[in-house]
Amino acid sequence: MLRYFKPALFLACLAPLGRLVWRGLHADLGANPIETITHGTGDWTLTFLLVTLSISPLRKITHQYWLIGLRRMFGLFAFFYGCLHMMTYVWLDKFFNVHEMLADIAKRKFITAGMTAFTLMIPLALTSTKWSIRKLGGKRWQTLHRLVYFSAAAGVIHYIWLVKADLKKPLEYAFVLGLLMLFRAVLWARARVEAVGKSGLSEV
Numbered sequence: 001m002l003r004y005f006k007p008a009l010f011l012a013c014l015a016p017l018g019r020l021v022w023r024g025l026h027a028d029l030g031a032n033p034i035e036t037i038t039h040g041t042g043d044w045t046l047t048f049l050l051v052t053l054s055i056s057p058l059r060k061i062t063h064q065y066w067l068i069g070l071r072r073m074f075g076l077f078a079f080f081y082g083c084l085h086m087m088t089y090v091w092l093d094k095f096f097n098v099h100e101m102l103a104d105i106a107k108r109k110f111i112t113a114g115m116t117a118f119t120l121m122i123p124l125a126l127t128s129t130k131w132s133i134r135k136l137g138g139k140r141w142q143t144l145h146r147l148v149y150f151s152a153a154a155g156v157i158h159y160i161w162l163v164k165a166d167l168k169k170p171l172e173y174a175f176v177l178g179l180l181m182l183f184r185a186v187l188w189a190r191a192r193v194e195a196v197g198k199s200g201l202s203e204v
Contacts, residue, residue, distance in 0.1 A: 002023070006069075006070070006073065007075070009070065010073065013048070013073070013074075013077045016040065016044045016081070017046060017081075017084070020036075020040050020041075023036075028033065033089065033092055033095040034092045037084075037088050037092070038085065038088045038089065038093070039086060041081050041082075041084040041085035042085045042114075042155075042158075042159065043169075044080040044081040045078055045082040045085050045155065046152070046155050046156065046159065046173050048074050048075070048077045048078035048081060049075075049148065049151065049152045049155060049178060050104075050152065050173065050176050050180065051074045051076045051078075052074040052075040052078055053148060053149070053152060053177070053180045054180060055067050055068060055071040055074065056068070056071070057180060057183045057184075060187075072128050075124065075125070075128060076125060076128060078121065079121050079122075079124070079125040082117075082118050082121050083170055085114075085118075086118050088100075089114075106114060107165060109161055110157075110158050110161035110162040111158075112142075113154050113155075113157045113158035113161060114154070114155070114158035114162075116151075116154040116158075117151045117152070117154035117158055118151075120147045120148075120150055120151035120154065121148075121151050122146060123147065124144070124145055124147055124148055124151070127141065127144060127145070148179075149177075149181060149184075151178065152177050156173050156174045156177055159173060160174070
């Protein structure tokens with residue numbers, strides 16, 4: 001099933017980029033094209049991050065274990081749109097002016113949060129291969145990839161600090177992220193209780 005579903009899903013994940021390109025070619029990016037591209041790529045970065053984080057809970061709830069095979073693709077698409085978001089800022093907004101970018105990072109806290117979110121995504125993308133899992137070992141790889149929660153949180157904070165007034169959309173992202181983190185916390189707590197229970201039984 002996954003073998004035939006994945007190519008169609010891959011193309012669907014490229015649809016947001018295709019729509020932006022189409023709008024650009026038809027002069028339909030609005031009065032501020034850079035802002036449109038920035039917001040569009042930023043939205044899809046966060047969306048794919050949250051979709052990536054939702055795979056494990058969905059797999060556990062639905063027992064559809066094939067879903068785990070989609071997690072890597074969604075994670076890499078999150079990084080892909082994150083790169084487009086970053087390049088829009090670096091190239092189209094700042095024209096590769098390093099001094100201006102460093103000043104931005106130091107003075108504007110939403111830029112600092114956004115840079116943090118993107119930086120945390122880099123080691124996740126670089127270690128997304130099966131070779132990396134074997135090299136790092138399962139436990140160390142899982143520990144490293146928990147950075148995705150910190151990246152998503154920094155991304156949500158970046159969005160909240162950016163918009164300032166109309167917080168509806170960033171708060172929707174924050175709500176979804178909160179649910180996903182709560183789900184993980186419940187699983188962790190239950191595993192701890194079970195581990196303590198087994199330890200107690202072994203001492204009897």
